[in-house]
Amino acid sequence: MCGIVGLFLKNKALESKLGALFEPMLIEMTQRGPDSTGFAIYRDPVPAGTVKLVLQHPALDYDWSHAAAALTEAFRTDVDHRRIHTHCLFTLTAPEAGVRRFLHEALPEIAVVSAGRHIEIYKEVGLPREVAERFALRSMQGSHLIGHTRMATESAVTTAGSHPFSTGSDLCLVHNGSLSNHNRLRRKLARLGAVFHTENDTEVAAQFFDVQLRQGATLEQALRRALTELDGFYTFTIGTSDGFAVLRDPIACKPAVLAETADWVAMASEYRAIARLPGVEHARLWEPEPATVYVWGGAGKQGAVLGSGPLARAG
Amino acid sequence: MNAEQTFDLKIHTVRELNQALHDAAGSAGGRYRIVNAMGDHALAVGIDAPLEVEIHGHVGYYCAGMNKHARVTVHGNAATGLAENIMSGSVRVKGNASQSAAATGRGGLVVIEGDASARCGISMKGVDIVVHGSVGHLSAFMAQKGRLVVCGDAGAALGDSIYEAEIYVRGKIADLGADCEEQELDAEHRSALAALLREAGVDLDAGEFRRYGSARRLYHFHVDHADAY
Numbered sequence: 001m002c003g004i005v006g007l008f009l010k011n012k013a014l015e016s017k018l019g020a021l022f023e024p025m026l027i028e029m030t031q032r033g034p035d036s037t038g039f040a041i042y043r044d045p046v047p048a049g050t051v052k053l054v055l056q057h058p059a060l061d062y063d064w065s066h067a068a069a070a071l072t073e074a075f076r077t078d079v080d081h082r083r084i085h086t087h088c089l090f091t092l093t094a095p096e097a098g099v100r101r102f103l104h105e106a107l108p109e110i111a112v113v114s115a116g117r118h119i120e121i122y123k124e125v126g127l128p129r130e131v132a133e134r135f136a137l138r139s140m141q142g143s144h145l146i147g148h149t150r151m152a153t154e155s156a157v158t159t160a161g162s163h164p165f166s167t168g169s170d171l172c173l174v175h176n177g178s179l180s181n182h183n184r185l186r187r188k189l190a191r192l193g194a195v196f197h198t199e200n201d202t203e204v205a206a207q208f209f210d211v212q213l214r215q216g217a218t219l220e221q222a223l224r225r226a227l228t229e230l231d232g233f234y235t236f237t238i239g240t241s242d243g244f245a246v247l248r249d250p251i252a253c254k255p256a257v258l259a260e261t262a263d264w265v266a267m268a269s270e271y272r273a274i275a276r277l278p279g280v281e282h283a284r285l286w287e288p289e290p291a292t293v294y295v296w297g298g299a300g301k302q303g304a305v306l307g308s309g310p311l312a313r314a315g
Numbered sequence: 316m317n318a319e320q321t322f323d324l325k326i327h328t329v330r331e332l333n334q335a336l337h338d339a340a341g342s343a344g345g346r347y348r349i350v351n352a353m354g355d356h357a358l359a360v361g362i363d364a365p366l367e368v369e370i371h372g373h374v375g376y377y378c379a380g381m382n383k384h385a386r387v388t389v390h391g392n393a394a395t396g397l398a399e400n401i402m403s404g405s406v407r408v409k410g411n412a413s414q415s416a417a418a419t420g421r422g423g424l425v426v427i428e429g430d431a432s433a434r435c436g437i438s439m440k441g442v443d444i445v446v447h448g449s450v451g452h453l454s455a456f457m458a459q460k461g462r463l464v465v466c467g468d469a470g471a472a473l474g475d476s477i478y479e480a481e482i483y484v485r486g487k488i489a490d491l492g493a494d495c496e497e498q499e500l501d502a503e504h505r506s507a508l509a510a511l512l513r514e515a516g517v518d519l520d521a522g523e524f525r526r527y528g529s530a531r532r533l534y535h536f537h538v539d540h541a542d543a544y
Contacts, residue, residue: 252433252452255395255413271373271394272354285373285392287413287432290452 001151002163002176003029003269004256006237006244007277008144008296011263018043019140021277025266026128026137026147028273032176033149036162037131038123040172040239043142045118051096054113054120055103056087056159064088067107074102085134086159087113087122096169104195111160111197116170118143118241123162146239148174154182155200165206168213170241175202176254176269177233185229205230209238223247223293237267243297252290259283265296319346324372329355336385339364352391359387365404379406382423398425401442414451417444420461426515433470436463439480445515455482456492464508464524466517474527478534482527483508485519494533500526 005025009015018041026039046052055067068079068090075094082089092099096115103110114121122135128149132138148163155161164172179185182201185208190196194207208229212222219238223245226236235254238245246267248256259266259274261283266274274280288294322332332349339345340363352358352372359368360377362385370378373391380399387398392410401420408416411429418434420442427435427444433451436444441460449467456472458480468486475492481504482495491497500508500521509521 252414257394257413270354270375271392272356272375275353275373287411290433 001032003032003149003273004147004174004176004235004237004267005029005269005273006144006146006239006246006265006267008244008265009263010265012143014263015143016141018142018145019137021264022140022145022147023132023138024276025268025273026132026149028275029147029149029269030128032269033151034127035152035157036123036125036150036159037128037148038121038150038162038164038174039132039135039137039145039147040114040119040121040164040174041140041142042118042144042170042239042241043120043140045241046091048117050091050093050117051099051115052117052120053090053096053099053115054087054122055090056111056113057109058086058159060086062086062088067103067110070106071099071102074106075099084122084136086124087135089120112166114164114166114172116241119166119170119172119239121164121166121172123148123164124159125157125162143242144239144244146172146174146237146244153178154202155198158198160198161200161203163202164239165200165202167206167238168210170239171209171213171219172239173202173206173209174237174239175205176235176256177249179205179230179232179234181231201232205234205236219245220293220295223295227291235269240297243295245296246288246294248288248290248292250291256288257285258288258294259285319348321348321350323350324353324355324358325351329357332358333360336362336366336368339366342366352389354394356394359385362387362404373410382406392429393427397427398423398442401425411448417442420444422461424511424514430467436461436480439463443511445511445517447515447517449486452489453492455480455495458482462508462511464511464515464517466519474529476533477527477529479529483524484527485524488527491527494530495527496530498526498528500524 068081071079077093080091163174167173179201182204234249235256236247261279342364346367349370354375356375358378360380363383366385368387370389375394377396379387383402385404387406389408393408393412395413397412397416398406401423403423405424407426412427412431414433416431416435417425418437421440425444427446430448431450435450435454437456439458439461443462445464452470455463455474457476459478462481464483469488471489472492474495505521
């Protein structure tokens with residue numbers, strides 16, 4: 001089943017309340033996904049050349065200062081780090097790919113949950129209410145949040161199998177559905193250099209988008225290719241540095257509803273998740289069409305002005 | 316008829332509402348007003364009495380499912396499975412309906428004043444469905460009996476594997492499904508359609524619609540295939 005929620009603020013005055021507006025949306029989707037919960041928040045952008053990484057280790061008393069010291073020595077730069085439950089937010093001036101490679105080789109027990117200049121992903125096994133509490137979601141401020149409540153089907157209930165999946169710098173993917181050709185696609189992507197950490201079908205989709213984008217596709221092009229390459233059921237929501245994108249498969253079994261006001265754009269698996277947002281009674285409400293790419297924001301361009309409606313074209 | 320009862324879903328639970336509606340089973344009637352529907356699932360499901368039910372707000376999954384005799388109106392949009400397996404009475408939605416509206420419906424009337432999305436009337440078995448707007452793909456899939464009337468356009472694979480249901484469409488059709496074909500709209504069909512349009516509150520001429528039904532090539536034994544056995 002699974003639940004997806006997304007909230008993008010057009011009115012900057014609401015940014016201080018982003019977490020408070022979003023937390024009830026996530027909790028409302030508990031019935032759709034009680035196994036694990038995660039969210040990607042876009043906030044506090046760091047300057048070009050600097051990277052934010054959210055790292056994860058299951059031990060609550062893991063010695064993150066050791067990891068920080070190793071990064072300082074390897075990249076000869078100051079490293080900020082802040083523990084948030086089982087996760088730790090690192091900021092350093094170093095190339096993202098190099099940091100990823102170093103962590104993979106030197107500290108393989110650590111998982112890289114997200115990397116970029118805006119994005120921070122936090123995810124854990126547990127009910128939405130519990131996970132939101134652990135990471136203090138309610139007090140978070142930022143421009144947009146994408147969240148997911150998982151009812152596991154294709155792989156184990158673990159933190160690594162939780163959504164959102166990081167899919168390249170500042171991008172994340174959440175998925176409601178199941179992919180039927182993920183094993184074949186995993187082997188194909190592995191030959192193209194993708195490194196997999198789980199048996200999860202959504203990780204395959206995330207790597208698919210990552211490979212497309214690294215090969216020079218725009219987000220919209222990558223989403224269009226997904227329509228021909230990915231077999232199965234899906235409603236995807238992809239977070240970008242300044243917006244988000246939504247895609248449903250051509251059969252469109254998995255639900256989705258979009259709502260937009262002058263202040264915000266919201267996406268959810270069900271209307272009840274957005275029913276308490278301020279001004280929802282005057283929102284434009286609609287169900288996204290099957291096999292149609294919806295994109296808000298400039299898909300990676302900094303400071304792009306949000307359009308008045310979706311950039312929707314038939315797939 | 317009883318005085319109108321109001322259920323505020325910010326105060327009452329869905330269980331309390333549905334219990335009150337079920338307790339009215341077999342009664343001569345009653346009026347119910349439901350406010351602050353916030354996308355809750357299974358509102359007004361399983362009614363078995365000629366009640367008047369007005370729901371204000373958007374409703375979640377399976378609203379007015381299995382309805383018998385009651386007249387249910389939703390002043391908002393409806394999520395998946397509106398009026399699923401409706402037996403009789405009527406269900407009217409002022410906004411749009413999501414997928415599988417009136418699925419497996421056996422009787423009664425379902426009116427959607429906006430659009431309906433995919434699989435509208437899937438496996439319908441006698442219900443009449445009138446959509447003022449358009450319907451999504453695979454509508455009337457394996458439809459067995461009843462009428463689906465679409466005043467706007469229809470999505471892909473309309474009437475795929477249809478049995479004896481009738482489909483009327485006024486606008487464009489993306490494509491017809493397997494074994495669904497255009498059929499003659501004679502004077503009898505036209506006058507029955509005109510009556511249905513009036514009942515559904517649609518002010519359109521029945522002559523503007525085209526009629527579709529089963530070519531009966533899929534589910535009838537064909538003598539040419541005798542050698543295959």
